[in-house]
Amino acid sequence: MRIRKNIAVSEEGFLFNPATGDSFSTNGIGSEIIRMLKQDKSTHEITDEICRGYDVDRLLFERDLDEFTALLKDYSILE
Amino acid sequence: MKRKLVIAVTALNAIDSPGPGVAVIRAIRECDDFESRIIGLSYEALEPGLYMHDLVDKTYQIPYPSGGTESLLTRLQYIHEQENLDLIIPGFDAEMFNFIKLRDKLWQLGISTFLPELNQFEARDKIKLFDFGQKHGFLVPQDKILYELRELKKMADNMEFPIVVKGKFYDAVIAYSYDQAEKAFHKTMAKWGLPIILQEFIKGTEINIAALGDGEGKAISIIPMRKLYITDKGKAWAGITIEDDKLVELARKFIEATKWRGGCELEVMLTDDGKPYIMEVNPRFPAWIYLTAAAGQNQPASLVKMAMGEKVEPFNEYEVGKIFIRYAWDLITNIKEFQMISGNGEL
Secondary structure, eight states: OOBOTTOEEOTTOEEEETTTTEEEEOOHHHHHHHHHHHTTOOHHHHHHHHHHHSOOOHHHHHHHHHHHHHHHHHTTOBO | OOOEEEEEEOOOOOSSSOOSHHHHHHHHHTOSSSEEEEEEEESSTTOGGGGOTTTOSEEEEOOOGGGHHHHHHHHHHHHHHHHOOSEEEOOOHHHHHHHHHTHHHHHHHTOBOOOOOHHHHHHTSGGGHHHHHHHHTOOOOOEEEESSHHHHHHHGGGOOSSEEEEOSSSOEEEESSHHHHHHHHHHHHHHHOSOEEEEEOOOSEEEEEEEEEESSSOEEEEEEEEEEEEOTTSOEEEEEEOOOHHHHHHHHHHHHHHTOEEEEEEEEEEOTTSOEEEEEEESSOOTTTHHHHHTTOOHHHHHHHHHTTOOOOOOOOOOTTOEEEOOOOOOOOOHHHHHIIIIISBO
């Protein structure tokens, strides 16, 4: 799973797709996940890192991450 | 010392469904390569552009396009005697035919234009668009040209909805039933006359492309824009420059195939599976043309240079993510100015 090359991502987690003109903003966690996706981390690695840093149920987070990445694919943010 | 050019511009109706005139002037004014005196050419006394004195130096009323070329030429000759015009940039679809017809006569008077040939202009006409697409290999929605209501009635049983009902110059209505189609037919006919164009509805994202051709097949500038906010008349109230090689290539191919001279706007519907359908080709700059200057490709200024015989190299970069947001502004004037333009035809 990779963020498309042309997608611009600001430090605050604001995404801009120059091919469609669409822009999106995410919350803090979304922004962290996107940063990790940009570093080519796998969903497993992302889950590990988030679960280490936050008090969150692993299963619940995996489900949320699935939903989030599906949304990113839908919006052509992910390849 | 910079050359001072006297440039006449039409389409000063900066209203909710605006003409490109004010945006064209704004872009020209920003170019440092030449100085300009701007002459507004107006049809109506309440076109806002003629009261914008920081943009327009002097305005003259001209006869409506329905008056034909003779009355227009007579009026332009008078204006030329007063102003010594170097160039005219028309901006309304409905007036283009007359200006193209007058091109040689204007040239003889010493007035330049930078307009498409009549055959180029007519080939992209709404009523010939499908054939045009077929000929050059562009995706264009299927259409049917209707010259009387009886033809629409005949089609009633086989029509698929939604369908788009379009006027020959402006306006498009999406009809979801036969009744709506017939109502739209009458309304559009009353406003723009016949024929009426019935066009296949294409679902997708609306993209507009402003392009400038040199008349020899080369695209000098191409800027694709996605509408971010659309008015109830379907006009962009906000838009953003986007990066899509497919769209740029489509416009380049269009300019190359038609050897288009001057500015034009391609209205494109990009389907969800990425197919770009050309919905319409407007034979002039769009109202959002200032965005091209803001994004780094000043199309109106480049047109001026080419019209003056200068060779202009094609742009190859523009800023993606540049946004325009149109706004309404109550311009205040006084009755004296209104009287001058409506009584004397000059301001």
